Amino acid sequence: MKKYLLWISAGVFLAGCAQQTEKGEFKIDGHLNNLPLGPVVLEELTLDNVKVVDSTSVKDASGKFTLKGMVAEQGLYRIRFDNGKFLLLALDAGDMKIDGDVDKLDDVKISGSDATSELQSFMTTISKESIGLTEEMRKLDSLHGSVPDSVFQPQVTAMQKKQKDFEEGFFLMADKTKNPANAVFAISQVRSGEEIIAHKQVLANLTKRFPKNTLVKSMTDKIAELEKSQGSGGDAAGGEEPSSAVKVGQVAPDFSLPDPSGKMISLSSFRGKYVLVDFWASWCGPCRQENPNVVKAYQQFKGKNFTILGVSLDKTKDKWQQAIKDDGLAWNHVSDLKFWDSAVVPLYGINAIPTNFLLDPQGKIIAANLRGPALEAKLREVLK
Helix, strand or coil: CECCCCCCCCCCCCCCCCCCCCCEEEEEEEEEECCCCEEEEEEEECCCCEEEEEEEEECCCCCEEEEEEEECCCEEEEEECCCCCEEEEEECCEEEEEEEEHHHHHHCEEECCHHHHHHHHHHHHHHHHHHHHHHHHHHHHHHCCCCCHHHHHHHHHHHHHHHHHHHHHHHHHHHHCCCHHHHHHHHCCCCCHHHHHHCHHHHHHHHHHCCCCHHHHHHHHHHHHHHHHHHCCCCCCCCCCCCCCCCCCCECCCCEEECCCCCEEEHHHHCCCEEEEEEECCCCHHHHHHHHHHHHHHHHHCCCCEEEEEEECCCCHHHHHHHHHHHCCCCEEECCCCHHHCCHHHHHCCCECCEEEEECCCCEEEEECCCCHHHHHHHHHHCC
16 A cells, blocks of 8 residues: 555546646544544655644544645645554645545545545545455465466456556556646556556656646656666666665665564564565555465475565554464564654665565565565465
C-alpha cells in the first residue's frame, strides 16, 4: 500500500481542463461511526515527505471531527486516525463532508470534492482488480510442476497479459483525469520505472495539462532523473527497484528494533545469510495479500542459507502479533510500533508498503521489490 504513500484511456487534452485551484481555505467536516477516541490528523503527501497540516482530537462517541487550513493548489492528503487507518483525499479549496463508518472507509460518502470522489472510486476499482489477479496468480502457482509445460506456459502468458493490462489502467487514469493529484497517484502505483519511462507521452501530456501543479512537476522531475540514471547504466538487477533512499548494489543500512517480546534485533546479526528485509504492516491490504507468496518462498528456501526479517509499520502490538499468527509468518519480526514515524522509514526512504530488499551474506542489496513468482525466481537463481 502506498504511503500515500508514499505499492504507484485516451486523454482529454483540452486547454483549461485542469483544475488548477487558486489558494484558498478548506474545511473538512467528518462524521464516522466507530471512530476511536484520540487524534485525527490531516497530512499532506509529497513524493519526499509527509507534512502535518491540521489535527484535532475525538473525545466522545459522536464520531465527528473538523479539519481546516489553506491550500495553494490541489494535492494529495490523508486523514489518519488513531487506529492506524487512513483516508486518502485529493484536496482543493472549499468545503468537504465525509460520512460513513471508519471500519468501512472504502464505502464512505464524500460530498463537496469531485476529485476525492474520483480518487476513492479509482482506488476501489484497482483494489478489486488486484485481489482478483492475486487469487489467479495463487491458483497458477499451485499448478506449477503438476501439469505439463505445454499447459502451464500458455496460462503464464495469459496471466502476464492481464497484469500488463492492469498496469495500463494506471496510465489510462493519469491521461483521463482532470485532477492533477489523481494523475500523480495513478502513476505512483506503477512499480516499474522502465514502464513509466516508456509512457513518455502520458508524462508529457501531464506537464502540458497541469503546468503549475507542484506535485506533477515533482513527479516528472524525479522520473527524468530516473531516466537519466538508467541511460548511464544505472538499471537495477533483480526485481524492480522502489523509489527509496537505498539502491541495489549498496550495503543495506543497519538498524536495531524490538521483536514482539521486546528483544532488540539488528539487521547486521543476519550477516552470513541471504536475507529478505520485508517492510509490511497488519493494516496494509496489499501486504496481507502478498504474504502467502512470501510464506511459500520461505518454506521452499529456508534450508538454503536464507531467512526473512519482517519490519512492520504497525502501531498496535496486538494487531501486529495477530497478523503474524494469522498469516503464518514463521520468521523474525521487529517493529518500533511508530507507524510511518518509524525510524526505518527515513533510513530506507520507504514511501510504500509492501516493499522488500534482498541482501546477500555480506549485507549488500542484490534485488528489490520482489513480488510473487519474481521472488521465487530470484531466490532460485542465487540459492543454487
